[in-house]
Amino acid sequence: MNYNEIERLKYTLINLARQGCELKIPAYGIKGRILGVGFNPYWTNPGDSKINKLEFSIIDKNGMIFPVKFNNIMEYKILKNDAERSEDSKNISMDIALYTPGARDKESSKKIRLEFE
Numbered sequence: 001m002n003y004n005e006i007e008r009l010k011y012t013l014i015n016l017a018r019q020g021c022e023l024k025i026p027a028y029g030i031k032g033r034i035l036g037v038g039f040n041p042y043w044t045n046p047g048d049s050k051i052n053k054l055e056f057s058i059i060d061k062n063g064m065i066f067p068v069k070f071n072n073i074m075e076y077k078i079l080k081n082d083a084e085r086s087e088d089s090k091n092i093s094m095d096i097a098l099y100t101p102g103a104r105d106k107e108s109s110k111k112i113r114l115e116f117e
Contacts, residue, residue, distance in 0.1 A: 032058035
C-alpha cells in the first residue's frame with residue numbers, strides 16, 4: 001500500500017463508523033454495529049506502507065461491547081460497494097491481507113473478509 005491507499009482506507013472506515021454501519025467478519029463469526037475505529041499509526045507519513053494496527057469497537061445484538069483488532073495490514077481490496085467512490089459507500093465488502101512477522105513472502109499473508117452494511 002502507499003500513502004494515498006492508506007488514507008483512502010482510513011477515511012472510508014471512519015465514514016462507515018460515523019454512519020453506524022454493521023460489520024460482519026464471517027471467518028470469526030463476528031457481527032455487530034461499529035461504535036468506533038482506530039489506527040496505528042494515526043498520522044500517516046508518505047513513507048508508510050502498512051497499517052500496524054486496525055481496531056474496531058463493536059456492539060453486538062446483546063449490547064456487549066468488544067474490540068476487534070488486526071495487526072500488520074499490508075493491502076486491501078474492495079470487492080463490492082454501492083457508490084462510485086468507496087469513500088461514499090454504505091455497503092462494502094473487502095478483503096484485507098495481514099502480514100505474518102517472520103514470513104518471507106506475500107503468499108504467507110492471511111486474507112480476511114470484512115463486510116459493512
